[in-house]
Amino acid sequence: MTENKKLKIAFLTSNDARDKKSYSGTHYYMGQALIRNGFDVTFIGPLKVWDLFFGKVLNQLSKFFL
Secondary structure, three states, X not given: OOOOOOOEEEEEOOOOOOOOOHHHHHHHHHHHHHHHOXXXXXXEOOOXXXXXXXXXXXXXXXXXXX
């Protein structure tokens, strides 16, 4: 038998994605749409500016090496 496993998603935002009032609720409703469509969402944030910069650097390095 095959198991129906939920796809795991890490949702990174510069604001709190669980707060409806933060960033006009855009991040909140995006996260809720992912959950409603069957994804296993882990909210990570709010991130500091340094964390965002480090993430961009890491992303570029992974593109270069992979």
